Amino acid sequence: MAYQDFFTGRPTQEIAQDLLGRPLLYRSPAGLVGGWIVETEAYLGQADNAAHAYQGHRSAANEALYGPPGTIYIYERRGLFMCDIAVQDAEVPQGVLLRGIQPVWGLDVMTKNREGRPVGELTNGPGKLFRAFGVRDKALNLHNLADAPLTILLGDDWQSQPRQIGSSARVGVRSGGWHDRPYRFFVAGNQWVSKTPKRSWTTDQGWLKEAGRVLPAEILPGK
DNA sequence: TTAGCGATCAGT
DNA sequence: CTGATCGCTAAC
Numbered sequence: 001m002a003y004q005d006f007f008t009g010r011p012t013q014e015i016a017q018d019l020l021g022r023p024l025l026y027r028s029p030a031g032l033v034g035g036w037i038v039e040t041e042a043y044l045g046q047a048d049n050a051a052h053a054y055q056g057h058r059s060a061a062n063e064a065l066y067g068p069p070g071t072i073y074i075y076e077r078r079g080l081f082m083c084d085i086a087v088q089d090a091e092v093p094q095g096v097l098l099r100g101i102q103p104v105w106g107l108d109v110m111t112k113n114r115e116g117r118p119v120g121e122l123t124n125g126p127g128k129l130f131r132a133f134g135v136r137d138k139a140l141n142l143h144n145l146a147d148a149p150l151t152i153l154l155g156d157d158w159q160s161q162p163r164q165i166g167s168s169a170r171v172g173v174r175s176g177g178w179h180d181r182p183y184r185f186f187v188a189g190n191q192w193v194s195k196t197p198k199r200s201w202t203t204d205q206g207w208l209k210e211a212g213r214v215l216p217a218e219i220l221p222g223k
Numbered sequence: 224t225t226a227g228c229g230a231t232c233a234g235t
Numbered sequence: 236c237t238g239a240t241c242g243c244t245a246a247c
Binding site: 057059061075076077078079080 | 228229230231232233
Binding site: 041051052078079080095099125127131170174194 | 241
């Protein structure tokens with residue numbers, strides 16, 4: 001499926017849920033890294049007081065949100081880099097924040113980028129995730145998943161199936177009319193979902209069915 | 224569970 | 236300059 005079709009034509013909350021279980025891959029200078037997406041958040045643009053494009057706010061920093069579907073939006077918070085994917089048509093500034101993955105590919109590279117931290121702490125948060133990827137600048141900003149070293153595999157064969165999708169209020173949104181809306185989505189029981197207690201982990205990591213881990217060379221990013 | 228740290232930008 | 240922010244870490 002083409003990126004512009006996947007990232008348009010349905011509510012952003014639905015796109016955010018459909019991304020769960022899909023492989024997020026980055027061909028980094030140090031090697032391929034990636035894993036299955038386990039946590040996302042939807043940001044609904046002008047009307048959403050938690051969104052960077054609230055009330056139509058637009059600047060050089062958040063220009064990517066206004067780009068065509070699949071545009072990568074990198075922003076910095078407290079010295080860490082985080083990533084949204086712009087969804088809906090160009091000029092409609094909605095986005096999906098990638099908050100966590102279950103690490104699958106390039107464990108050694110990610111461990112090194114995270115200074116030897118245990119695998120459970122590698123990618124369970126948006127800042128940690130892109131730190132593990134080795135992203136320390138905004139070089140990927142304004143690129144598109146369709147032709148960037150960062151990509152998401154959209155083929156259904158590559159999507160792991162969550163047993164149950166959980167939802168909650170978005171993390172770090174403390175005020176405003178929409179702070180309580182359940183626009184955070186996650187794979188219930190997966191240990192790489194941020195801020196989940198150990199007792200809620202399940203042995204199957206929340207997957208009804210895991211997709212394959214062997215990636216054919218022709219679908220790797222950058223090809 | 225909570226306080227420092229910390230970089231950037233919008234608003235005074 | 237000040238405050239707030241789509242977090243992380245080490246400490247209690």
